[in-house]
Every structure is written in C-alpha cells, then in structure tokens.
Amino acid sequence: xxxxxxxxDLVRITPQDFRKPSIEAIEDNINRKYAxxxxxxVGLCICFWELLKASEGLIGQSDGMVNVNVVFRAIVFRPxxxxxxxxxxxxGSTAEGLRxxxxxxxxxxxxxxxxxxxxSRFTFRDDEHVWIWTTEDGTEFFYDRNExxxxxxxxxxxxxxxxxxxxxxxxxxxxxxxxxESLESRDVPYTIIGSMDxxxxxxxxxxxxxxxxxxxxxxxxxxMEE
Amino acid sequence: xxxxxxxxxxxxxxxxxxxxxxxxxKYARDGRTETIPDNLRKVMRDVKSILTIPTQPTCPVDTAPxxxxxxxxxxxxxxxxxxxxxxxxxxxxxxxxxxxAEILQVFNHVPRSRTELTMIVQEGEERFAEEVLDxxxxxxxxxxxxGRGLDVVNGNGV
Numbered sequence: 352x353x354x355x356x357x358x359x360d361l362v363r364i365t366p367q368d369f370r371k372p373s374i375e376a377i378e379d380n381i382n383r384k385y386a387x388x389x390x391x392x393v394g395l396c397i398c399f400w401e402l403l404k405a406s407e408g409l410i411g412q413s414d415g416m417v418n419v420n421v422v423f424r425a426i427v428f429r430p431x432x433x434x435x436x437x438x439x440x441x442x443g444s445t446a447e448g449l450r451x452x453x454x455x456x457x458x459x460x461x462x463x464x465x466x467x468x469x470x471s472r473f474t475f476r477d478d479e480h481v482w483i484w485t486t487e488d489g490t491e492f493f494y495d496r497n498e499x500x501x502x503x504x505x506x507x508x509x510x511x512x513x514x515x516x517x518x519x520x521x522x523x524x525x526x527x528x529x530x531x532e533s534l535e536s537r538d539v540p541y542t543i544i545g546s547m548d549x550x551x552x553x554x555x556x557x558x559x560x561x562x563x564x565x566x567x568x569x570x571x572x573x574x575m576e577e
Numbered sequence: 578x579x580x581x582x583x584x585x586x587x588x589x590x591x592x593x594x595x596x597x598x599x600x601x602x603k604y605a606r607d608g609r610t611e612t613i614p615d616n617l618r619k620v621m622r623d624v625k626s627i628l629t630i631p632t633q634p635t636c637p638v639d640t641a642p643x644x645x646x647x648x649x650x651x652x653x654x655x656x657x658x659x660x661x662x663x664x665x666x667x668x669x670x671x672x673x674x675x676x677x678a679e680i681l682q683v684f685n686h687v688p689r690s691r692t693e694l695t696m697i698v699q700e701g702e703e704r705f706a707e708e709v710l711d712x713x714x715x716x717x718x719x720x721x722x723x724g725r726g727l728d729v730v731n732g733n734g735v
Binding site: 352353354355356357358359360375379382383386387388390392393394397398400422426427429431433434435437438439453454455499501549550551552555558 | 578579580581582583584585586587588589590592593596597600607609612613614616617619620621623624626627630632633678682685686690692693695696697699
C-alpha cells in the first residue's frame with residue numbers, strides 16, 4: 352500500500368536552522384511540508400525517504416532564507432486497485448456502509464450492502480446499530496467496531512481543495528455536488544472505496560483456523576481438526 | 578513542487594516499518610526527538626501502530642501480547658533482506674509465475690491457507706490446480722517462516 356514518489360521542490364531554510372547540518376535542515380523542512388498531507392492524484396505522504404539531488408543554497412533578497420532546489424523521494428500511501436489491505440472497523444458506520452480506518456488514514460468506505468457479503472444488513476442489536484451477515488444456514492457474523500478486517504480496494508475519490516476563482520453566476524459555492532458515491536457527504540481530499548465480499552475478506556477472526564472448534568470461526572472453508 | 582515520478586516503485590509494509598524504526602533510532606541518537614515536526618511525529622506513530630497490531634505479519638513477535646508458542650513458531654521472519662529476493666525469485670518462476678503485485682501482497686500478508694492465497698492471487702482457483710496452490714503455500718512457509726532456501730544461487734527449478 353506504500354509507494355516511493357520522486358518530487359522536485361524548492362526548500363527554504365530559515366536562519367534559525369543554519370546551525371543544523373544541511374541534510375538535517377532539508378529533511379526537517381521537507382517533513383514539515385509533506386508529512387501527513389495529501390497530494391492530489393498522488394496519495395497521502397508519510398515521510399521523507401532519501402535525498403537524490405540538492406543544489407547549492409542561494410540566499411534570497413531581503414529575507415535571508417537559503418533557497419535550495421532539491422529532488423527527493425518520499426513514502427506515499429496509495430494502494431492500487433484490487434489490493435488487499437488490513438484495517439480496523441471504526442465507529443461511524445451507517446446504513447449506507449462501513450467505515451474502516453488504518454490509524455494514519457481514516458477515510459475508507461465500504462458501501463453496504465452491495466460491497467459486503469450477500470445477506471449483510473444493518474440492524475439494531477444490543478443497544479447499537481451494527482452490520483450483521485447472516486449466512487444461508489442462519490449463522491450470524493457481526494462486523495464489530497475495532498475489529499481487524501481485510502478489504503479490497505475498489506476505487507479512490509479525490510477532492511481538490513486548492514482555492515478556486517470565485518464564480519459570478521450567483522450559484523452557491525458547493526457546486527461539486529454531483530458525487531459518484533451518495534455516501535460521500537464529507538469533502539475529504541482522498542477517500543478509498545472498498546469491498547469485503549470475497550472469501551478471506553472481512554473480519555480476520557472469521558477465517559482463522561482454530562485447533563478446537565470456535566463458535567465464530569467459518570466452517571466448511573477452513574477445515575477444523577475434530 | 579513538481580512530481581517527477583508519481584509512485585511506480587512499491588514498498589512492502591516491512592520496509593516502511595523498518596524505515597520508520599530506523600528514523601526513530603536516528604532521532605533518539607541525535608537528540609532530535611523534540612525538534613521534528615508534529616505532523617511527522619503523528620504519522621510515524623500511527624503507521625507504526627497499525628503495522629504492529631497482532632493480526633499483521635509485521636507485528637514483533639516478542640512484544641505481542643497473548644501469543645501462543647505455536648503462533649510464535651509460525652510467525653514470519655523479516656530479518657533478512659534476502660527473504661524478499663528469495664521469495665520473489667521462487668514465485669516468479671514456473672509453475673507459479675505470479676505477478677509483481679501478487680508477490681508484494683504475499684509478502685505483506687503471508688498467506689497460510691488456501692483461502693488467503695486465493696484472496697491475494699487473482700483467479701487463483703482457475704489459474705492453478707490445488708496441488709500447485711499447496712506447493713505455493715509450502716514455498717511461502719519455507720522461506721518466510723522457516724527461513725530456508727535463502728542461499729540458493731540458481732533457482733531450484735520448482
């Protein structure tokens with residue numbers, strides 16, 4: 352789910368950082384600008400990986416900052432379509448789907464019931480709303496909160512937040528409302544749409560091979576030793 | 578800012594975790610833990626926490642709670658960089674001929690059962706016979722769990 356991205360940028364080192372070695376100042380500067388930030392159509396930047404090129408530092412007019420042209424590589428989170436990823440079910444699941452999170456990225460939606468196992472439905476049980484999958488033989492499997500799950504990446508949705516020129520037609524500013532996904536009511540820059548409808552996906556405990564028979568392990572797919 | 582390469586080189590979870598742990602060690606050694614930016618500190622902490630939950634193969638075995646002896650013995654090893662090279666060499670060769678994306682996912686998930694393997698390999702049940710799937714699981718266990726087969730210079734011609 353991680354890739355290395357090569358970026359070229361201008362790093363401006365402030366005079367307070369002159370006492371640091373250059374590589375340290377450049378690395379901190381890049382991390383301050385890129386770590387935990389989404390670049391449109393590239394992904395969520397995690398951190399600096401390595402420096403490939405750095406020019407000589409040129410001092411700008413009137414502000415004393417040292418300008419360095421750098422080319423570097425950064426770790427970026429961007430899963431490819433069809434990739435299987437492990438995450439955790441978060442709260443905020445609704446009748447429209449489940450919300451999954453990796454600790455550093457919380458905008459993963461599994462639209463339900465279409466992208467879940469057939470027979471899944473959103474019901475009220477034990478004082479809370481929860482998604483439950485009922486198999487053909489009547490066994491119920493719960494999509495519990497904080498449960499580690501595996502899901503497949505199906506699509507990604509980007510929302511560009513760069514400031515746009517103001518429109519003069521008199522329409523309100525929320526003109527980009529023809530969303531493909533009806534559950535996309537939050538305007539986050541990067542959303543992943545996933546699915547959990549194939550064998551092996553969904554909560555990991557469902558597919559674990561147990562030495563003794565467990566009440567919530569799947570039968571018939573993984574053989575259990577009697 | 579100019580994106581020269583939007584991300585054609587993939588990284589495995591183990592490599593990212595190793596990089597972040599080496600950054601932690603470097604910052605601790607140089608006394609920079611307090612001066613690194615807050616967003617970096619947060620994302621490093623969060624990436625480490627999700628990659629070390631007990632269900633991830635990258636979870637450190639000796640610190641994971643509630644791990645049985647059998648689970649410890651079955652834990653994959655990422656200690657050697659040659660593990661990935663050896664695994665990739667065996668899985669690229671016949672009779673598996675897995676795609677690079679599938680080999681990366683094998684390394685990230687370390688499938689132990691046929692269900693997990695067919696989840697990762699596209700159309701696994703159509704492409705491979707059951708014996709070949711079992712053979713693939715044996716290769717994965719041999720290289721990643723038992724750590725054997727790392728010193729083979731020429732492929733064994735599985």
